[in-house]
Amino acid sequence: xxxxxxxxxxxxxxxxxxxxxxxxxxxxxxxxxxxxxxxxxxxxxxxxxxxxxxxxxxxxxxxxxxxxxxxxxxxxxxxxxxxxxxxxxxxxxxxxxxxxxxxxxxxxxxxxxxxxxxxxxxxxxxxxxxxxxxxxxxxxxxxxxxxxxxxxxxxxxxxxxxxxxxxxxxxxxxxxxxxxxxxxxxxxxxxxxxxxxxxxxxxxxxxxxxxxxxxxxxxxxxxxxxxxxxxxxxxxxxxxxxxxxx
Amino acid sequence: xxxxxxxxxxxxxxxxxxxxxxxxxxxxxxxxxxxxxxxxxxxxxxxxxxxxxxxxxxxxxxxxxxxxxxxxxxxxxxxxxxxxxxxxxxxxxxxxxxxxxxxxxxxxxxxxxxxxxxxxxxxxxxxxxxxxxxxxxxxxxxxxxxxxxxxxxxxxxxxxxxxxxxxxxxxxxxxxxxxxxxxxxxxxxxxxxxxxxxxxxxxxxxxxxxxxxxxxxxxxxxxxxxxxxxxxxxxxxxxxxxxxxxxxxxxxxxxxxxxxxxxxxxxxxxxxxxxxxxxxxxxxxxxxxxxxxxxxxxxxxxxxxxxxxxxxxxxxxxxxxxxxxxxxxxxxxxxxxxxxxxxxxxxxxxxxxxxxxxxxxxxxxxxxxx
Numbered sequence: 001x002x003x004x005x006x007x008x009x010x011x012x013x014x015x016x017x018x019x020x021x022x023x024x025x026x027x028x029x030x031x032x033x034x035x036x037x038x039x040x041x042x043x044x045x046x047x048x049x050x051x052x053x054x055x056x057x058x059x060x061x062x063x064x065x066x067x068x069x070x071x072x073x074x075x076x077x078x079x080x081x082x083x084x085x086x087x088x089x090x091x092x093x094x095x096x097x098x099x100x101x102x103x104x105x106x107x108x109x110x111x112x113x114x115x116x117x118x119x120x121x122x123x124x125x126x127x128x129x130x131x132x133x134x135x136x137x138x139x140x141x142x143x144x145x146x147x148x149x150x151x152x153x154x155x156x157x158x159x160x161x162x163x164x165x166x167x168x169x170x171x172x173x174x175x176x177x178x179x180x181x182x183x184x185x186x187x188x189x190x191x192x193x194x195x196x197x198x199x200x201x202x203x204x205x206x207x208x209x210x211x212x213x214x215x216x217x218x219x220x221x222x223x224x225x226x227x228x229x230x231x232x233x234x235x236x237x238x239x240x241x242x243x244x245x246x
Numbered sequence: 247x248x249x250x251x252x253x254x255x256x257x258x259x260x261x262x263x264x265x266x267x268x269x270x271x272x273x274x275x276x277x278x279x280x281x282x283x284x285x286x287x288x289x290x291x292x293x294x295x296x297x298x299x300x301x302x303x304x305x306x307x308x309x310x311x312x313x314x315x316x317x318x319x320x321x322x323x324x325x326x327x328x329x330x331x332x333x334x335x336x337x338x339x340x341x342x343x344x345x346x347x348x349x350x351x352x353x354x355x356x357x358x359x360x361x362x363x364x365x366x367x368x369x370x371x372x373x374x375x376x377x378x379x380x381x382x383x384x385x386x387x388x389x390x391x392x393x394x395x396x397x398x399x400x401x402x403x404x405x406x407x408x409x410x411x412x413x414x415x416x417x418x419x420x421x422x423x424x425x426x427x428x429x430x431x432x433x434x435x436x437x438x439x440x441x442x443x444x445x446x447x448x449x450x451x452x453x454x455x456x457x458x459x460x461x462x463x464x465x466x467x468x469x470x471x472x473x474x475x476x477x478x479x480x481x482x483x484x485x486x487x488x489x490x491x492x493x494x495x496x497x498x499x500x501x502x503x504x505x506x507x508x509x510x511x512x513x514x515x516x517x518x519x520x521x522x523x524x525x526x527x528x529x530x531x532x533x534x535x536x537x538x539x540x541x542x543x544x545x546x547x548x549x550x551x552x553x554x555x556x557x558x559x560x561x562x563x564x565x566x567x568x569x570x571x572x573x574x575x576x577x578x579x580x581x582x583x584x585x586x587x588x589x590x591x592x593x594x595x596x597x598x599x600x601x602x603x604x605x606x607x608x609x610x611x612x613x614x615x616x
Contacts, residue, residue: 042348
């Protein structure tokens with residue numbers, strides 16, 4: 001898989017800063033932008049919908065939603081609509097790592113994983129269903145759920161889970177994982193061995209870190225906002241580091 | 247009668263849909279027309295509309311995503327984003343709406359719809375009854391406002407929601423709140439909506455029926471010392487003269503009937519519909535003319551599955567008809583035509599300037615008038 005170098009926004013507090021930062025990321029040659037979801041940040045889906053309106057580049061949007069806070073049927077429509085609005089440039093990220101109890105969720109870190117697996121399966125099924133679906137699962141139940149307008153990428157819309165490195169997603173609806181924080185090469189390699197996409201968040205010593213993870217098989221490198229560099233030279237150096245020498 | 251300098255301003259509201267579907271030309275429900283969304287939103291802005299409604303159902307494309315795009319391609323047009331409480335946690339909804347409000351520089355509004363149909367809410371996994379849903383919507387709106395206003399994390403234990411220190415750091419553009427629209431006519435809808443709504447949204451009706459509804463809601467709102475604005479949705483069918491407008495109405499009805507014969511029922515299907523008798527229904531429908539120019543034609547042939555009740559006539563006739571609603575307390579007019587792009591331009595050119603002029607000298611009042 002061709003390596004991807006993904007940017008993260010610094011603080012965004014209004015439309016002008018978003019437009020400016022977005023233009024700078026496109027200009028620097030990043031392959032995408034990662035939009036995490038957090039109480040202190042503008043909401044990712046709405047940012048992507050706003051940026052998509054005036055963006056004709058190939059920039060991908062890694063749009064994050066924490067599970068347990070939005071009905072999966074509705075979330076399926078959100079990602080599908082956004083994929084239409086961005087002309088097929090959405091990577092859907094379900095964040096099962098962040099604690100959601102403050103917002104009213106009652107599950108803990110361990111319980112969030114099976115729920116995210118069910119959530120991902122529901123979305124995947126709705127994206128490719130040609131008729132309404134009934135569902136009666138462990139965490140969710142609905143009658144005749146429907147996503148009238150499927151994603152532009154249809155059933156192939158990439159779906160990643162943001163989770164801890166010891167989580168098992170083999171055989172699930174997810175295409176891969178986003179791992180935040182420092183990782184061991186072994187934990188990267190374990191997912192890669194299961195033919196899963198591994199995206200890692202890179203902070204310190206970006207090029208060196210990227211080279212290490214790339215060697216272990218990671219393909220997507222998210223440069224943390226704290227280490228953002230909007231020069232095209234930086235992006236090229238990251239890209240070179242991400243391409244394992246043969 | 248002397249002019250009334252303190253008459254409340256009117257707000258003209260349009261509707262952004264995601265496909266070029268109309269009552270007379272159905273497209274498959276999977277149709278999504280991104281360029282059309284942009285074109286239509288900009289057409290409303292150009293026509294002098296103040297705001298657009300973005301609808302939400304259990305099957306349509308997501309309106310928060312669409313609203314974000316509409317915000318980016320317009321400058322002054324405000325938004326009325328329909329939301330059914332129960333599917334997004336209140337703190338997340340508060341952040342989403344505040345994000346759109348920030349990105350649009352204060353143009354967001356949220357329309358709380360509590361869903362008329364149990365069947366529809368069950369599609370998204372909600373199994374409450376309608377009465378229970380209104381209690382939840384009441385709680386939801388209270389939380390949205392509290393979360394927007396609070397500088398500290400919010401702890402809350404209610405009937406339907408629990409918050410354990412939820413923080414909403416993204417505040418509305420004005421630092422306080424976002425306008426809350428609210429719809430519904432059942433006893434619980436009125437009881438809870440009258441206390442919560444900034445704008446109470448009504449469907450179409452005769453002037454007398456609308457006045458009675460406004461009076462009923464305002465009586466409830468008075469208990470809480472509130473004076474919501476009142477909104478009414480109404481289709482309009484305008485042409486140069488009254489005769490030309492009624493000719494359009496006849497043609498429209500024919501087209502809707504043909505479309506339904508070819509493509510099946512238009513609107514949200516509530517029950518199986520017998521196909522025969524379409525012509526008989528047309529004749530019956532053409533008799534359905536209430537007040538001076540309130541026409542139920544399309545409503546009748548589509549068995550009330552959609553909001554198609556219309557005022558028909560010249561711009562002067564329709565403007566006068568709408569002013570009759572202003573005089574009983576309606577200040578927000580959700581008025582759309584039947585052919586989205588041309589009708590939006592026509593309404594902007596002919597009807598909206600007339601309305602704004604007539605408001606200056608109208609006699610505004612709340613509720614039933616003698």
